[in-house]
Amino acid sequence: MALAEYINQTLDGLLNGYVNEINRLKGLTTDDFVKKSLDGYIKTYSEIMGAMKKVSQQSGEPLDPKVNQDLWNTLGNFISKALKDNDNPSQLYGKILDVYNQEIFSRRDEVNVILLSKIYMDAFYVSRNINPITKQYDRNISREDKEEAAKTIFIVKGLLGEALYKYWSSRGKKITKEEIMLDLENQAKYLAPFYGIWEGARGKIENEIGVLTLDNELKEAFNYLLLKLENSYLSFIKGLMAAAYNARPAPEHIINVIEYLSGKDFLKNVLNEMYNGIGNYINQLQPQIAQELQQNQPAGQQQGQQVNQPNVQQPSQPPAGQQLAPQQQQALQGGQFRQPPGPIKMSP
């Protein structure tokens, strides 16, 4: 199922069930004030979920290599490096979901706090000119990225405060929401373990690959692909939250929706959908790249030998609607030329 379709269905299901339940409650009371209050709830939740649906419809498929040349190159690079190292790309790729499922999504009570912590800390780093991956100062972080990070911090701080408060108080811990909010602005010690769980999972994935191959280039290609998937996923979830917040700046209600969705494995399924989308492309591209590798091998060298193999061209980008002249097209298909990118158009 496509990602947007899955999200639509899930949110529709949630909203319909919720509206039916509220209507049932309205039927139990004759008090106009209570009825109006219940109508108010329906409006709030409809707006929140409506905004989330809209964002998923507008985003389309965030990880479609047909329109994303960088992703196309990333996949091509990963597959060719894996094949050159005699590894099965799908098997390596499979480690990603295995680890995320084991380390993050199996923690059903914590999963939303872990995700929010990761999104918050990444934005926190960017706002201080620190690269969230390398944790090093980065002078080139742009004004837009910092503004975006500031917006994320603003929105996620409220949600994270609610989530952490619910988490700790449901475990009988004596802590106030104010203490949590203050900590978020300073040491962020309450969220540190949750953030650590996400980062730990990432490290574990890298280790899983480390015990399967010695090839540093393959490891780097894999890590880059992992980063692409992770960024797309986090950015999509962040987009849903921001849309919900913009529609109704009420963290206490938004967190209810997120918790509900998380309980229905929504956060896990969104990642699954993205993961499967890329997995399908890996399966499609693998035979083509294997063939190219075979063709590019020097005479006498058998497939599977990995020493001194020629550098493999990335697969060219799929046609963007505009073709070259026949002889140029031939050169392109022969791997000599790279398909140029077409523009992204904006018209009335």
Add this chain to the structure above:
Amino acid sequence: MKIAILADHRWNSGAKTYTTSATLSFLKIYELLKSRLKDLEIKLYVTTFNGSGGVDYHEVDFNELYKLYKEGKIKEILELAIEQNYHDKSRKIGLDDLLTGLYGPDFKFISGAGFGVFDNNITRENLDKILSEKGNFVVMVHSDFDGNLLTDLWNIINYGELRNIKDKSKRKIKELFEKRIYKGYLDDEDQKELINLAKYLFFVDNEEARELREKYGWLIEAVEKELNILDKLKYGIVMFPTNVVRDSNERYAEKVTGSKFRKAIVLDEPMFMISLWKNYKDEIKAYKDYYLNLYKDDNRIKLIYNGRIHPEKGINDVINLYEDLLKECKDAMLIIISPNMDEKSEEYEKLKEIINKYKRGEVHIYSEQMGNSLYLYPLHLIGFLESMGELKNTIYINAAYIESYGLATLEALIFGKLPIIYRDISGLRELKERGILSNELSFKKYEDLYNLVKKVIGEIESGKFDVNKYINEEKRKELIESTDPEKVGEIYAEIIYNYIKENYNVNLENQKAQEDNVN
């Protein structure tokens, strides 16, 4: 004779673009000097960030690169540099190996003055030894140190989370920042003010300064390292891309270190695009045809903006200009080439709003962020610019407020032969003074930008447009020559050769003649 080159590839910025181009120059240097200097050996070291936050050091197999160079495989060399920081042709080394490699050689070439900054492994003592009093080094300085410090402070007060920073300090930073944008550089008074402000924020014992030190200790550490480097530059040769950058750094260095550069050289930076342009004509032609097919049936005027989406780059003026043109029923097309344009940006929203409001116009975006970059494979960009030039209805606009060199503008001039309307500031003004950019197409205020664009549009629409009116072909050719990595390599080779001749007490010519006799 041993020469070491240090290429800093940690940031995807101008410094990396420079070292990528300069690699081709170094290969030329090797070709030129290997017959003139006995046992010449060139070592190329590259620094990158690793996945866990530290800095990795690599030694590139320079002989392998040279082999590719001799086989004419320029594209392969550039792919190695741009896409993988030479990974396939290098080996990882430790800090000790790097330092040994940089302490020992007879001469060293350092591609950027920020090489030891934001690297916790390299100490001040290490830097002192690399840039020793012996002075056997060239350091390339791409931008102004004072501007970097000011931009960092400005970012901190705007996007940081300082609770105690006083309005007075904020105002001072803001004023200086605006002055720099207005003038294109900081004058002596501004520099003094910046230095005093930095001293105050970095060293005074009060609430606002303490908080800044606690939260932004890395900045103080970086500035201290930068100043130390700046101080040591006096021993060697310092190279700048423009006089504006040289002047600004010379004045700043004198104020903060009390010393002057002994040998400062202003030289055009090499452009690897020139090498590609000269060596891959057929392939470029294919891409040019592709873009011609895409755009040839659209007779609308095309405006090109190429740069980061940032107010400093003048994007807001370009958007206002586009809106004003659409308002006047000019159905123009705006083409944006950018590393960071995306659907979430305010600018994207604004353009969408404008197009829907006036029900005309069309915006085309090529953006790294959106996965269709023209720069990922630079031959695409060259083909694109060539096609735009051939259409004869395209205007290139650079409305940036600060520009130390203007590489993208030069690309539009060299490959596209496009009319370039540009703001009369810093690096661009210098290009005007050199006759490279047209006097007639420079502007200072928005109104002038608008009028100039209208004027050129009028010429195109009435069939009177002749690009030669705005391009001094002789100067363009000179520019192609002076930014060609091979030609730059020849100049670098002379600088190095002369240094060695003067300082090593070696009769090089004689040595070469003796060798020839033996052979």
